[in-house]
Amino acid sequence: MSAAACIYLYGIVDRSLDDRCLRDWMLDGVSDGARLEMTSAGRIAAVHTDMSAEELSGVDAEVVEGSRLAELARRHDAVITSLASLGAVLPVRLGTLLPERAALATLLQEEHTGLADALDNVRGCAEWQVRLARAAAPAEAPEPVEPAAVAGGGGTVYLLDRRRARRRAVEQYERFYSVLEAVDEALALLAKDTAGPLLATGSARRRSYLVPQAEQPAFVSIVEQGVAQLTEVGGDLRVRGPLPPYSFSGVQLGGGARE
Amino acid sequence: MSSSTSNLTRIDTGGGQPRRAGGPDSLADILERVLDKGVVIVGDIGVSVLDIELLTLKIRLLISSVETAKEMGIDWWDGDPFFSSSARQAAEENRELRERVAELEKRLEG
Secondary structure: OOOOEEEEEEEEEEOOOOOHHHHHHOOOOOOOOOOOEEEEEOOEEEEEEEEEHHHHHOOOOOOOOOOHHHHHHHHHHHHHHHHHHHOOEEEEOOOOEEOOHHHHHHHHHHOHHHHHHHHHHHOOEEEEEEEEEEOOOOOOOOOOOOHHHHOOOHHHHHHHHHHHHHHHHHHHHHHHHHHHHHHHHHHHHHOOEEEOOOHHHOOOOEEEEEEEHHHHHHHHHHHHHHHHHHHHOOOEEEEEEEEOOHHHOOOEEOOOOOO | OOOOOOOOOOEEEEOOEEEEOOOOOOHHHHHHHHOOOOEEEOHHHOOOOOOHHHHHHHHHHHOOOHHHHHHOOOOHHHHOOOOOHHHHHHHHHHHHHHHHHHHHHHHHHO
């Protein structure tokens, strides 16, 4: 291994995962031709490939399709998604390198308990991301109409129509957040965990749910009903899943242990 | 073999019509999914080759188009003077006002 060779990490899995699957996938990992490998410690293992550090040092923020960064992100996600199809996986953050296998082995041993617990936490679950792409627009309160004007002519009709329209908009706005709150609560009840604030708070646009496999059909059913209901009242709720538990793998390793 | 995701058809809802996600995810979808997420290694054991934190800032501005990013709910740059002309203008006006206030305070003290 050259001095510039590093270990690129994808995820933490159970040691019992059959590493023959990694070879069968024919996935290259983030580096052309590099094969996926596993390094174990206790009951967990890390999935990784060899990679030259120079391959990443040239990556910049060019994110158009076909760029090196786009390719890196796609390959990283493809490996983690494939691992999730086999069993529990803790995704490791994009672009994580270790200098050598010995460092990886040490890390896995030192952090074994925390990683094993985190892996158990996501076991049998998938992440579902719910995003509020468009909320109902807030409406102004209806203006009071003078009783004398109601008995008048065209102007009165105009004012009455305007008041009715505003009232409908207010009702739709209230209905939107009522439905959104109900959907959010129903989804959260099915989830083992959530990441992000309640969507119905008004400022939140995205929330992730860690959903046990047994609850996923019910989750999808609520999502589909919610999407239809919210569309009727001017909203646009978008949902993606099942995904690897990216938002529920926020484990920090290596801090303080080597001071 | 256990599986947490393989027994359910993947769905992707948009525009009020839940639909099956037949094609590959867009780059924006993937970046949204993988950036800032997952197990983090800190300290001297890691190799800081790819500065993901810095990249994240840049990438979020560049994801496909601003419209796509806004649709994704990513609009933080609207309030960031570095990226937004209106925010930059507001910051500049704020700076000028602070200077004028400081100048007036100096005159009062004098």
